[in-house]
């Protein structure tokens with residue numbers, strides 16, 4: 001499933017936020033693996049459609065799409081030089097689809113900042129720099145091998161392309177830019193860079209940890225958003241998130257409302273993570289459960305079926321599809337069928353967000 005690595009300087013609220021993630025008991029029950037890895041937390045992607053579908057189908061339970069958050073400790077200024085970033089750190093971050101940087105904006109004299117004062121722009125640069133330096137080291141190690149390959153296989157276009165891309169990437173990183181933003185501008189195919197296990201090819205999401213009164217400060221939020229645009233910025237109070245995670249749904253909604261918010265920071269993070277990675281969901285529903293399944297935008301019906309089970313993809317015959325809106329307007333699956341809103345789609349069908357699907361397959 002989708003995985004987002006959380007990085008940040010010490011004392012910015014990473015652990016507080018991460019504890020909030022792992023306290024999410026309702027989800028942990030549906031996803032037992034969540035408790036197996038101590039540094040992984042699972043968050044459900046909020047989706048109001050699921051409740052409506054569950055009503056229509058009288059489903060016994062609802063299973064939302066989820067995002068795995070991985071707590072990646074270990075970044076400080078200078079982490080990439082000397083000993084270098086630890087192997088565990090690199091392994092964790094490589095397995096993540098996106099990187100979420102937690103930045104401290106709250107001020108609290110009792111909580112020291114590693115660099116003395118609260119300065120989000122500097123902290124963002126510190127972390128960006130460490131990741132850029134780590135990528136430069138990876139490239140320096142890889143280049144002799146890439147050069148050898150390119151020389152030995154003078155007619156192998158892939159080897160030549162990879163070497164050229166690696167050299168261009170070195171230039172981008174030397175210029176102090178991350179590959180995700182700087183790469184495409186320099187004409188670098190990021191897919192090639194992924195082969196080289198580089199970190200800065202991943203999309204970044206920025207989470208600003210603020211105090212509750214700062215959360216309501218629109219000009220501060222605009223200023224912080226400006227630091228990271230066009231990347232997405234999320235604003236939350238890690239301490240409140242941790243309290244929210246211990247409340248039941250109604251109480252949580254009340255607390256959020258009292259702060260003028262409609263959605264928890266963690267839910268925002270899951271939603272933005274989904275969008276950042278070009279993912280969407282389709283839905284299945286029945287008396288047992290209503291469930292959202294995660295697919296890449298552009299996935300075909302058999303690919304979508306494969307997310308449920310590889311046998312579904314292999315034996316795919318047809319998908320019976322009705323759009324969520326049509327289904328809700330009709331009021332029931334029978335009424336949707338009677339109104340001609342239910343379609344039989346074949347193997348070339350490209351899934352649309354919110355398709356409610358039943359697959360037909362051979363076993």
Ligand code: GDP
Pocket residue numbers: 008009010011012013014015016017106107108111209210211237238239
């Ligand atoms: P980490 O080192 O990034 O994992 O930071 P922690 O989560 O351990 O937080 C460091 C300290 O800051 C702890 O004492 C937290 O209680 C406190 N803290 C975290 N978030 C906030 C916040 O939003 N406001 C305030 N005032 N303190 C916070």
